[in-house]
Amino acid sequence: KTSMDVAGINGTHGPNHAAGKRRASMTTMIATPKIRLRNYLSHSPLDDDDVMTVAGETTLSIAGDEPIADLFPSTTVMFADIAGFTAWSSEREPSQVFKLLESLYRSFDEVANRLGVFKVETIGDCYVAVTGLYPGEVNKFDDHATIMARFAFECLYHMHELTKKLETALGPGTTDLALRVGLHSGPVTAGVLRGEKSRFQLFGDTVNTAARMESTGQKNRIQVSEQTAGLIRNHGKNHWLTPRDHMITAKGKGTMQTYWLKPRRGSSSVKHDSAIHFPPMQKMIKENDGNTIPVRTLTNYAKKGGSDRWADLSVSEGSSIHQNTPHLSTKKARLVNWNVDLLLQLLTKVVARRKVLESLDPPSRRRWSAQQQQFKDSKRARMVLEEVTEIIELPKFDVKSVTKDPPAVVLGERVKRQLRDYITRIAALYHEVPFHNFEHASHVTMSAHKLLKRIIRPEEVDYEKDNEASNTNKQKAIAHDLHYCSFGISSDPLTQLAIVFSALIHDVDHTGLPNSQLVKEKALVAIKYHNMSVAEQNSVDIAWSMLMEPKYEDLRTCIWASDAERRRFRQLVVNCIMATDIMDKDQQLIRKKRWDRAFLEETTELSIGSSTEDLDVNRKATSAIEHIIQASDVAHCMQHWRIYSKWNERLFQEMYAAYKCGRAVKDPANGWYEGEIWFFDNYIIPLARKLKECGVFGVASDEYLTYALENRKEWEVKGRQVCRDMLEKVIQLDRNARTGYSNSPIVDLTPLYSQNG
Helix, strand or coil, rough: CCCCCCCCCCCCCCCCCHHHHHHHHHHCCCCCCCHHHHHHHHHHHCHHHHHHHHCCCHHHHHHCCCCCCEEEEEEEEEEEEEEEEEHCCCCCCCHHHHHHHHHHHHHHHHHHHHHCEEEEECCCCCCEECCCCCCCCCCHHHHHHHHHHHHHHHHHHHHHHHHHHHHHHHCCCCCHEEEEEEEEEEEEEEECCCCCCCCEECCCCHHHHHHHHHHHCCEEEEECCHHHHHHHCCCCHHEEEECCCCEEECCEEEEEEEEECCCCCCCCCCCCHHHCCCCCCHHHHHHHHCCCCEEECCCHHHCCCCCCCCCCCCHHHCCCCCCCCCCCHHHHHHHHHHHHHHHHHHHHHHHHHHHHHHHHCHHHHHHHCHHHHHHHHHHHHCCCHHHHHCCCCCCCCHHHHHHHHCCCCCCCCHHHHHHHHHHHHHHCCCCCCCCCCCCHHHHHHHHHHHHHHHHHCCCCCCCCCCCCCCHHHHHHHHHHHHHHHHCCHHHHHHHHHHHHHHHHHHCCCCCCCCCCHHCCCCCHHHHHCCCCCHHHHHHHHHHHHHHHHHHHHEEEHHHHCHHHHHHHHHHHHHEEEECCCCCCCHHHHHHHHHEEEECCCCCCCCCCCCHHHHHHHHHHHHHHHHHHHHHHHHHHHHHCCHHHHHHHHHHHHHHHHHHHHCCCCCCCCCCCCHHHHHHHHHHHHHHHHHHHHHCCCEEEEEEEHHHHHHHHHHHHHHHHHHHHHHHHHHHHHHHHHCCCCCCCCCEEEEEHHCCCC
8 A cells, every 4th residue: 555645635746756656556456446547546646657657557548448447435425515606797808707716726625635634526626635535643533523613614715805805806795705515424525537538527426415505504514414413512612512403405306304514622632623624604694695785674763864975975066075084884995906907007097008109209299287267167167068079089099108018107196095995985975876886886896807808908099900011010900909899998997997986986976766756855056957867966065076176186186187188077077977877868869879889880092190080080989889788777677687686686675765755756576577678678678688789898898788688588588576576575564574574684865865966
């Protein structure tokens, strides 16, 4: 028998790997299948050559070979699935998906290595592991269940901690992800499936039952079978187990008694307790519950006289914005961190691009003082809506500036502090209504950035163009194609920043009431904006007025350094946010005509660099930018069904709250099913098709259209029942909250009691 190398059990070669291969080769003819398999497990070969060497056999002559497999009578198998992963990944770039999985699986692998757990495989977002295949320095045959219990709980803890750390990089909703773990103990058949891609595999009813333990479990919990629970009891750990309140029904197994597993402190008989961290389970569950919405009930609020704690933040109502940075909830603070990080990345690119331009064109005409900015603002008396322009002029293609390597840029601490302070105050200006809140703004921001990343590197460009040409000429050709294929958006970081900035601020101070209701109530904010695009104009004015405060001078200097840059940034913000008012039929018609002229009307062949070509490119850019923000605003309809369902329910809650407050004539429950069908057919699906037609969003446009069609189809089948469930939930929770029976959150009605919205 060869010695076991526990350090190599987790997919990496042990220190004695080479020697082990030589020993295995010499003893192949006399080794039993069990010895050969344990030798394989000990040295964990990484490729087919290793499989053939360790086994001492050639896979090409497999017909007469003895398979590398055996029966192991007593093991514990774990399945750990990431709850919510599929929906989460539909909102993100592939690179972000893999960053999450690599980070989590690397952490799990390290724990497995330490505890003597064998990682079998990962299937998508499911991690499969086993104990009890062989004895070693850490675990024995008879304690495989307790070892796996420790491993499962450590995986829960690492999942909890890592998602909190990664949310800044991976975006809002990352901390809502959680593991759902299942354990079962029993015999397995284990072996190496040899072939073109040799793999270690487990088979048997134990594997199937472990999978059922996971699928019938709950997130942030470990469910174990009766068999696993018995082994844990035998090792004096009965205090780790809590029977489930009811029997579960598992496919192919019938009804089963199962247990929740929670290893606890204080047992001196548990080996390696010092290496295992035990955070409060309830805290983990609470922090990872992404379905909780802060609330204040209608009755309780009415008793307080209906004062609006947000009134002092509303510019539209004539009150000044407070100067102190507000205190935010933990969740809002995490969203702020993510938004700050994203805007810092974009702002750094803006400054780097500007330095390149200044190195090519150094005159001081580029500088723009704060006094000039304030003077210009004081002269602007027209409404925001009147600033919307047919064509936004983006910078012309400059081959020198786009092919020159940008300098390394490090933004100053004052700029970073000012950006953080600004976004924190923006977050505070979002009301805690169910839908039009800061989480929604962050979701729109993330969706806009995802589309921008697609448009920044179009797939249509030939990146291998003219291999024989010099690097400089090749660079110029690619830069030219990138510029015109993306309508100039890829060449201008300021445009990219403006789009993301607009997504962040587009619903600032939204009270949860539609413009039509504000107009009907003759709210002051509606009167101020002549009953047109009321909420949208209000958001622009609030966010822009705050940005122009003296305390953000360093931040403004980074965003724009000339009058031209300032005007272009302002114009982009105005056009973007006004485009989110999809209920204004006149503006919708104007945008439709602009799209048709840009993408559907035939144009004569244009000469490169001509003013006509620049006009055509700018028209397409203007329309594409508006559609980026429109698609991002309703991106939940073009993402996974769970994402759509989450935001659809929140919008229903918001509109139902308005109805219950007497600030909406129609009960949203009447016709919600038909309304969603109409919205898909007349807005969402046509919008998704436009993203595809303009040809610059790559596979993202295919993804959006596919999800839109699938969600529409699923809503047609399930929608009526979903409507009944949403109505039942909102009525019951509101009734419970009124009677004091439950503090379960449902909707925040606070802003809806403000008489002027």
